[in-house]
Amino acid sequence: MSVRIKVCGFTRVEDAVAAARLGIDAIGLVFYDKSPRHVGIAQAQAIIAALPPFVSVVALFVNASREEVENVLAQCAIDVLQFHGEESPEFCRSFHRPYLKAVRVQPGTDLQTLAARYHDTRGLLTDAFVEGAHGGTGKTFDWTLLPAQLPLPLILSGGLDEHNVADAVRRVRPAAVDVSSGVEAGKGIKSPQRVADFVAAVRAAQN
Numbered sequence: 001m002s003v004r005i006k007v008c009g010f011t012r013v014e015d016a017v018a019a020a021r022l023g024i025d026a027i028g029l030v031f032y033d034k035s036p037r038h039v040g041i042a043q044a045q046a047i048i049a050a051l052p053p054f055v056s057v058v059a060l061f062v063n064a065s066r067e068e069v070e071n072v073l074a075q076c077a078i079d080v081l082q083f084h085g086e087e088s089p090e091f092c093r094s095f096h097r098p099y100l101k102a103v104r105v106q107p108g109t110d111l112q113t114l115a116a117r118y119h120d121t122r123g124l125l126t127d128a129f130v131e132g133a134h135g136g137t138g139k140t141f142d143w144t145l146l147p148a149q150l151p152l153p154l155i156l157s158g159g160l161d162e163h164n165v166a167d168a169v170r171r172v173r174p175a176a177v178d179v180s181s182g183v184e185a186g187k188g189i190k191s192p193q194r195v196a197d198f199v200a201a202v203r204a205a206q207n
């Protein structure tokens, strides 16, 4: 199966539409108010309404309350939840929606144990560990820390861009890749050219 591509952190309708036309599989919307890529409900609704069919919408949260998640679900057509904080498996699954669990990888991170705990996640999203940050840092991590086999789909994230993603795909063989900073012209402003180059690099790595 081809490697799926998610681009995270859209804030503008035109960027999301352009990226969808370039063949990405999913867009991420950041509902975390400390992020420079944070979107409000009205902004999210406008982006979602403009998307062509069959592009999944992923809503990202960092240690949000149940009420915050439910409020987004009630007002926006969200396909998948993404939890980027210290959310428990019970919390993640309690919304009865497909969810992704992000893990910030550093030496000692036990991905097999996490895969067992979050056994019903649609995928473990592996990101860089950066002290004091939850994600969207543009930093890579040591991919050799990833186990060769996991019982769940692995979504590779953290510092990917058009220059390193082909190497990442060949070495890690992830089910999907996720990118934010690496396709930006500025925080929350996605560059269609960089998205096109990123998609082309992922596809070239699979041929």
Ligand SMILES: O=C(O)c1ccccc1NCC(=O)[C@H](O)[C@H](O)COP(=O)(O)O
Binding pocket: 007, 008, 009, 028, 030, 032, 035, 036, 037, 060, 062, 084, 127, 134, 135, 136, 137, 138, 139, 157, 158, 159, 160, 178, 179, 180, 181, 182
């Ligand atoms: O994007 C953010 O600002 C953000 C803030 C807090 C938690 C997560 C955030 N983004 C999550 C993502 O899905 C990013 O795509 C992922 O962390 C990789 O980011 P990058 O290294 O910038 O490609």
